[in-house]
Amino acid sequence: MYIGSDNYASDTTFKPTDSSETAVLNSNQPDTLVTFEQIGARLRFKRGQMIYADGDMADSWYRVVLGTVRICNLLRDGRRHIAQFSFPGDCFGLSAFATRAGSAEAIDEVVVTRYSKRDADSLIDENPRLARELYNQTLCELANTQWRTLLLGRMYASERVASFLIEVFNRRDARHTLDLPMTRYDIADYLGLTLETVCRELTALKRDGVIASSGGRSKRIELRNQDALKTLCEGVR
């Protein structure tokens, strides 16, 4: 089970409850990231391809233009954990360390912009405002990761899955329907569950009329009852 690899990356995750506060860097704010575009290189990856591997030099970071990226961590015996999913607009691969502590892989057809750390750093040095925004985004990301810590440490399977659905709907700005690019396996490794449990929880949600699924391999999710979903993970204050 769980063969793969992994590591840490960074990206802007989401916040279920107060969705108003979002990371500054996330979307296409004119005067911030656009500045970066000049120094970025555009790269394309196919489904399953590795963007960087565990142990690689961490001399650059990325921004997703198209597709979905997963940041994975592997334990020796094959247990895998997905630290995050990065969607278009999200950054990943920011690191304070010299080498990658995990891998980044393309979940589907992916296009990213790659920024060399050096170039980005010099840009930041001469633009304090940019620095501030980057810093703020990192703080947001930290907040999201800490939320995940709560989810993984103290929430039930049903709450995790409900929470996950709310997260992706929020992050993709979807209201009714959404295509999940990742497999059940990926979702399980993201939520600290097995794929069977994820499957069963989704089935339960369908049975209760909270969601419906369609499309090849049930990847298209239709949100039937958002309130019910929110209630499910609102043990949270």
Next chain:
Amino acid sequence: MYIGSDNYASDTTFKPTDSSETAVLNSNQPDTLVTFEQIGARLRFKRGQMIYADGDMADSWYRVVLGTVRICNLLRDGRRHIAQFSFPGDCFGLSAFATRAGSAEAIDEVVVTRYSKRDADSLIDENPRLARELYNQTLCELANTQWRTLLLGRMYASERVASFLIEVFNRRDARHTLDLPMTRYDIADYLGLTLETVCRELTALKRDGVIASSGGRSKRIELRNQDALKTLCEGVR
């Protein structure tokens, strides 16, 4: 984020694999944090006292001078999760948001320095180097939190407890003996376990001669076999 949960503190946690890299801000590096000391206010808290509460204005952040602080998140039904422990030298309460998403409480006798966000921000604005260090520390913290995410999502109880012991020994710079300031309950809520499970795992470690405990309420832990402990949580690459 997500109602009621915690907030972000920051501190330098640890990384089992490459323990050499540590946060810059953590210890008393002359030309960095010392600059902050001028604008900080010293505060004292008694065991169990709240330093800030969930929902409070997040207009300041703190640095621990003495004692241990826990950052807690509560779910409605009482489930608690501890996002981190902050030891002397660690910062906590840094946040990108306006209000606290969790509470900070003194575990024992605590002394902190409190920095108003405004004052700190203006210091940072005129000192890019300071900004860079603060940013780097936040990236380190992010890496640590992501490590915790792996621990909570994919590690067994025994690995979590072993990992926890290594973490505190590392962070407190202890070689042989260490006083754990927090209760079994705190440890459990930090590791996503119950206090009984923590107790049993510690008992198992004592039985196997990996550690020994003494002192009031077994708070003093003596490390008998560091390698065995490391082996226990080295499914991790």
Next chain:
DNA sequence: CGCCAGTTTGACCAAGATCAACGCAAGTGG
């Protein structure tokens, strides 16, 4: 001295993991 908070241990229970089988959709090669 006796209470109280925290720790330890045991017996039992359940959420979720594991194991197994099957079905369906997407590729793939002829």
Next chain:
DNA sequence: CCACTTGCGTTGATCTTGGTCAAACTGGCG
């Protein structure tokens, strides 16, 4: 274009880790 293969999703049966409940114990402190 179709047979075959392979990967993914779903579901059921059973098992295990860690949780729950309960009781005893221990040291600190008023």
